[in-house]
Amino acid sequence: xxxxxxxxxxxxxxxxxxxxxxxxxxxxxxxxxxxxxxxxxxxxxxxxxxxxxxxxxxxxxxxxxxxxxxxxxxxxxxxxxxxxxxxxxxxxxxxxxx
Numbered sequence: 001x002x003x004x005x006x007x008x009x010x011x012x013x014x015x016x017x018x019x020x021x022x023x024x025x026x027x028x029x030x031x032x033x034x035x036x037x038x039x040x041x042x043x044x045x046x047x048x049x050x051x052x053x054x055x056x057x058x059x060x061x062x063x064x065x066x067x068x069x070x071x072x073x074x075x076x077x078x079x080x081x082x083x084x085x086x087x088x089x090x091x092x093x094x095x096x097x098x
Contacts, residue, residue: 002035003063004086007051007072010079017048023071033057033066050078060085 009017028034037053051072057063063083067073073081 001056001058001060002086002088003055003057003060004084005037005051005053005055005063005067006080006082006084007040007053007077008079008081009048009050009077013077014047016075016077017072020071020075020077027069027071028053031066033062054086054088 028037033055035054035056037051039048040050040052041047042049055063055066057066060083067081067083070081072078
């Protein structure tokens with residue numbers, strides 16, 4: 001099952017994000033459940049201000065546990081980290097093209 005994780009950074013937290021980013025990227029790289037993801041950008045189109053990840057796990061509890069172990073979460077970067085079940089329809093390589 002797929003889950004979308006929507007992260008929103010706390011205000012004025014770019015320094016914390018950058019300091020924690022190598023550990024977060026290593027965590028993502030070594031996780032078999034991450035399908036895709038990347039940072040959300042502020043209005044300037046440049047500054048990272050959150051993120052979105054798509055995880056594939058058996059249960060929402062497994063997805064939530066993965067999120068809780070994310071170095072960004074452990075560092076207190078986020079104002080919120082929301083996990084929701086998601087049905088991948090458009091662009092899913094395992095489905096026939098419409």
